[in-house]
Ligand SMILES: O=P(O)(O)OC[C@H]1O[C@H](OP(=O)(O)OP(=O)(O)O)[C@H](O)[C@@H]1O
């Protein structure tokens with residue numbers, strides 16, 4: 664079985680959560696199974712190493728909250744930094760702030776000033792792209808910090824929402840969800 668088929672078979676599918684009309688795709692069953700989690704991390708790490716014209720990233724930027732479960736492990740495997748993008752008001756010290764719209768509401772993202780150095784190559788990682796609001800806000804924060812986004816990487820994509828079209832760099836997802 665391919666990684667795609669295997670990981671897709673483990674995704675939880677929850678219609679009308681957290682509100683009517685949204686089908687919530689849950690990655691936690693993958694993390695519950697160590698073989699599946701290993702497959703996931705190896706797949707994403709291999710993708711990052713073999714895409715982007717073999718440019719190695721300096722920084723893996725993980726998005727609050729589920730990007731935090733993937734980003735640090737991938738960053739350690741690639742011997743690069745992990746930098747979190749957090750929801751508003753959670754990070755100490757000086758921060759850059761961006762407001763954004765999501766599939767079900769508005770939110771604020773922050774990054775610590777100086778966490779990304781001028782010219783550093785970044786990969787954004789999150790569990791899922793829906794409207795692309797979260798990922799594009801992260802991309803704005805990277806730009807404000809002086810970094811460059813090489814690619815946006817997800818477990819699940821909802822391409823029918825066209826979120827990837829908002830992004831300033833290519834995007835990759837392992838599993839494609841249908842409308
Ligand atoms: O492409 P978008 O429309 O922006 O949606 C995708 C984002 O929504 C979810 O997070 P959520 O904001 O629900 O936060 P959580 O991880 O804290 O639950 C998901 O983990 C992505 O970060």
Ligand SMILES: Nc1ncnc2[nH]cnc12
Nearest residue numbers: 686687688689766791793
């Ligand atoms: N459909 C969805 N499933 C899981 N997380 C999400 N975040 C935004 N849309 C989502």
